[in-house]
Amino acid sequence: xxxxxxxxxxxxxxxxxxxxxxxxxxxxxxxxxxxxxxxxxxxxxxxxxxxxxxxxxxxxxxxxxxxxxxxxxxxxxxxxxxxxxxxxxxxxxxxxxxxxxxxxxxxxxxxx
Amino acid sequence: xxxxxxxxxxxxxxxxxxxxxxxxxxxxxxxxxxxxxxxxxxxxxxxxxxxxxxxxxxxxxxxxxxxxxxxxxxxxxxxxxxxxxxxxxxxxxxxxxxxxxxxxxxxxxx
Numbered sequence: 001x002x003x004x005x006x007x008x009x010x011x012x013x014x015x016x017x018x019x020x021x022x023x024x025x026x027x028x029x030x031x032x033x034x035x036x037x038x039x040x041x042x043x044x045x046x047x048x049x050x051x052x053x054x055x056x057x058x059x060x061x062x063x064x065x066x067x068x069x070x071x072x073x074x075x076x077x078x079x080x081x082x083x084x085x086x087x088x089x090x091x092x093x094x095x096x097x098x099x100x101x102x103x104x105x106x107x108x109x110x111x112x
Numbered sequence: 113x114x115x116x117x118x119x120x121x122x123x124x125x126x127x128x129x130x131x132x133x134x135x136x137x138x139x140x141x142x143x144x145x146x147x148x149x150x151x152x153x154x155x156x157x158x159x160x161x162x163x164x165x166x167x168x169x170x171x172x173x174x175x176x177x178x179x180x181x182x183x184x185x186x187x188x189x190x191x192x193x194x195x196x197x198x199x200x201x202x203x204x205x206x207x208x209x210x211x212x213x214x215x216x217x218x219x220x221x222x
Contacts, residue, residue: 033210042116042212043155044199056208091154100145100157101210 002102044095135201
């Protein structure tokens with residue numbers, strides 16, 4: 001069990017640029033989640049994958065956000081045309097059914 | 113839509129004292145999770161509560177779930193400085209979506 005790995009740890013970009021984050025879950029976990037967390041708040045659900053299928057997506061997620069999990073292994077989260085409000089910590093978590101989620105260390109996104 | 117509220121939002125307590133953190137949620141759910149987050153770190157799982165009346169204990173922390181009241185509590189016994197952190201409850205909405213509370217920031221004073 002090597003834990004959930006996220007890359008990069010920090011990303012600084014100019015407004016309007018596209019960014020992509022990667023998450024490598026714990027290998028035997030079929031469930032994968034993406035969250036966004038801002039200072040002083042709890043994690044906000046973005047999307048959920050069961051194996052390679054994206055089964056749930058937050059209504060708060062604009063069309064600029066897209067996520068994939070090809071082959072049910074690692075996942076990527078892409079944000080197009082970044083805006084100031086996208087600045088946050090992006091967390092990935094994985095789990096087995098009804099078990100607690102194991103979180104990665106997150107990718108901190110800063111928009112200049 | 114499921115809403116999860118925690119109180120208090122901030123808690124400053126003396127070492128050795130007892131206190132309870134409350135987590136209320138707005139719609140039916142049978143699964144509730146507690147997590148701890150240290151400053152600048154990610155979330156660490158503390159407890160999984162999977163049925164009405166479930167009680168779990170680990171060290172100085174004890175969590176319980178009352179699904180009829182839509183309430184979970186996290187009780188701290190004889191607090192020590194190492195328990196200083198932010199504590200989150202998270203509720204399974206039943207549609208693969210987990211809703212987190214806003215967190216309780218706990219500071220234990222020596």
